[in-house]
Amino acid sequence: xxxxxxxxxxxxxxxxxxxxxxxxxxxxxxxxxxxxxxxxxxxxxxxxxxxxxxxxxxxxxxxxxxxxxxxxxxxxxxxxxxxxxxxxxxxxxxxxxxxxxxxxxxxxxxxxxxxxxxxxxxxxxx
Amino acid sequence: xxxxxxxxxxxxxxxxxxxxxxxxxxxxxxxxxxxxxxxxxxxxxxxxxxxxxxxxxxxxxxxxxxxxxxxxxxxxxxxxxxxxxxxxxxxxxxxxxxxxxxxxxxxxxxxxxxxxxxxxxxxxxxxxxxxxxxxxxxxxxxxxxxxxxxxxxxxxxxxxxxxxxxxxxxxxxxxxxxxxxxxxxxxxxxxxxxxxxxxxxxxxxxxxxxxxxxxxxxxxxxxxxxxxxxxxxxxxxxxxxxxxxxxxxx
Numbered sequence: 001x002x003x004x005x006x007x008x009x010x011x012x013x014x015x016x017x018x019x020x021x022x023x024x025x026x027x028x029x030x031x032x033x034x035x036x037x038x039x040x041x042x043x044x045x046x047x048x049x050x051x052x053x054x055x056x057x058x059x060x061x062x063x064x065x066x067x068x069x070x071x072x073x074x075x076x077x078x079x080x081x082x083x084x085x086x087x088x089x090x091x092x093x094x095x096x097x098x099x100x101x102x103x104x105x106x107x108x109x110x111x112x113x114x115x116x117x118x119x120x121x122x123x124x125x126x
Numbered sequence: 127x128x129x130x131x132x133x134x135x136x137x138x139x140x141x142x143x144x145x146x147x148x149x150x151x152x153x154x155x156x157x158x159x160x161x162x163x164x165x166x167x168x169x170x171x172x173x174x175x176x177x178x179x180x181x182x183x184x185x186x187x188x189x190x191x192x193x194x195x196x197x198x199x200x201x202x203x204x205x206x207x208x209x210x211x212x213x214x215x216x217x218x219x220x221x222x223x224x225x226x227x228x229x230x231x232x233x234x235x236x237x238x239x240x241x242x243x244x245x246x247x248x249x250x251x252x253x254x255x256x257x258x259x260x261x262x263x264x265x266x267x268x269x270x271x272x273x274x275x276x277x278x279x280x281x282x283x284x285x286x287x288x289x290x291x292x293x294x295x296x297x298x299x300x301x302x303x304x305x306x307x308x309x310x311x312x313x314x315x316x317x318x319x320x321x322x323x324x325x326x327x328x329x330x331x332x333x334x335x336x337x338x339x340x341x342x343x344x345x346x347x348x349x350x351x352x353x354x355x356x357x358x359x360x361x362x363x364x365x366x367x368x369x370x371x372x373x374x375x376x
Contacts, residue, residue, distance in 0.1 A: 034233045039208075040184045055293075058183070062261070063209035063276045064234040064290035065183045126228060 001121070002029040004095055008111055009120035010071035012053065015095060018111055019102075023072050026099040027059070027090060030124045035061040038090040043079040044101050050076060052110055057100060059090065068100060072110040078102035133367040134170035137218075137352050145373065147178035147203035150219075153373045154300055155206055157223035162294030167224035169359060170373065171352040177215030177308060179315050180205045182269075182289065189267040189316050198310055207289035207300060209276075211316055212269040216308045216338070218351045220245070221300035222359075226292060234290060238276045240363065241299055245278060245286060248358020249303075252344045252351065256280050267319070268312040271332050276301075283337035305351065306340040307333075 003009070008016045013031035017024040032038065040060040050056045050070035057068035079101045083089060090098040105111070115123065136145060136153070145153060150172060157168045178201040179190065185204075189211060195202050200213070222241060226232045231240070242258050249256045257280075259273035269287050273279060278286035288301030313329050322328060340346045345354075359365050 036234045042184060060182075060184055060208040062234050062238075062274055063182070063207065063288070064292065065206065065208045066292040067294075124229070 001033075001124070002095070003117040003121055005117050007095065008071075008114035008116060010053070010069065010114055011123060012069040012071070013124075014069060014071045016071050016111060016114060017095075017099075018108075021105055021108060022077065023074070023103045023105055023111070024099050025071060025101055025103060026094055027068060028120070029094050032091045032094045032098070035059065035064065035066060035091075037061055038087045041080075041083045041087050041090065041100060043081070043083065044076045046076050046079055048076045050074060050103060059087075070103065071114055072103055072105050073107060074103040074105040076101050077104045130166050131365045131367045132166050132168040133356060133370045134168055134373050135352075135370055136170055136172035136373045137348055138372075145172065147174060147180070147201040147214075150174065150178075151180075151203055151205060154221040154223070154298055157221060158206075158291065158293055158296050158298035161223045161225060161296035166368075168222070169356065169365065169367075170221040171356065172219050172221075172373075173217070173348055174201075174214035174219065176201060177213065178203055179312065180212050180214060182209040182211070183207060183291070185210055185267070191315055191317050195315050198314070200315060205289065205300075206291045207298065208291070209287070209289040210269040210272075211267055211312050212287060212302055213308065213310075213312045213315065214302060216306045217302040217304050218348050218355070219300060219302050220355055221298065223296060223298045226295050226297050235275050237290065237297060237299065238288065241288070241359075242278060244359030244361075244363040244365070245301070245303075245355060246358070247362035248355035249278070249285070249344075251354040251358060252339065254280060254285070254339065254342055254344050256285055259284060267316050268332065271312075271335060273335075280337055280342060282335075284335060285337050285339070285342075303351065303355070304336065304338040305346045305348065306338050
């Protein structure tokens with residue numbers, strides 16, 4: 001399981017890359033492996049306000065629909081429209097081309113409450 | 127995950143009951159929400175009357191020929207689960223809601239495989255030897271025209287299609303076991319797309335790709351099929367049903 005050390009993680013299986021006041025967000029390698037082949041991503045709307053740990057997007061894989069949660073609160077400022085034509089990027093490159101959305105954080109301190117790679121690994125490996 | 131299941135027996139809901147197509151989906155979602163809120167897992171068995179065309183959660187609405195559906199008295203409803211259009215009316219449908227298991231046992235394909243064990247055991251009680259279908263990847267607008275690892279086949283022909291939704295740590299999986307064919311099929315109810323096969327050829331392929339219990343010479347009485355599926359899940363998955371209820375028609 002690939003868990004980059006520089007990222008933070010939520011218990012709902014999202015990753016966060018902090019870029020100043022912005023947070024780039026996707027689902028973890030563990031999550032994409034659980035889902036199987038992703039065929040569709042319902043992206044959040046740019047400009048939407050999201051709350052930490054609330055559902056804000058959905059992903060479909062092998063006839064299964066799963067929620068994507070916002071790891072931090074804020075305003076959606078960017079979404080990965082490329083996933084419309086290539087949702088499989090979520091599987092193939094979950095921490096790179098498979099990113100899903102970017103949030104301008106309302107409270108950057110929320111990142112501190114997220115898990116580091118070791119804690120997330122412990123969570124998913126039980 | 128095996129103890130304390132509720133069996134929701136909605137098989138005898140008939141026209142005039144609160145469980146129209148939208149009601150059926152609401153009842154399934156209520157089961158999911160109950161589990162997500164810490165309630166017991168449940169297995170629901172039901173049929174659709176009048177017939178209904180259910181669409182996958184993200185399937186484009188313009189796949190559907192609404193005029194054709196109305197002309198045949200077919201309701202159109204959107205499922206909370208993934209996948210493509212599925213015609214109900216000649217089937218028995220199951221819905222199972224339970225906590226998402228931890229680790230690898232919680233994988234989408236692992237859950238399909240787990241529940242398939244119960245369904246296959248149930249179908250065996252009807253003299254039908256079913257197996258998990260091969261994954262052919264995403265299909266066109268009609269569910270039964272393609273096979274995925276979520277489905278069950280007899281020989282090369284699809285008998286049961288299933289789909290999932292996951293929410294709040296809970297899983298809802300529902301699926302349809304074909305009893306007998308209706309006088310029309312999905313191809314009469316969805317719009318043809320550019321490049322599609324001529325409808326007669328497409329229909330021949332759909333029929334060749336699917337099979338019903340009737341065509342297999344197996345029992346088709348809904349009550350008998352339902353009892354076999356429940357018994358199969360009980361035996362193969364060790365599900366312990368501690369109560370049996372009828373949906374109130376949410």
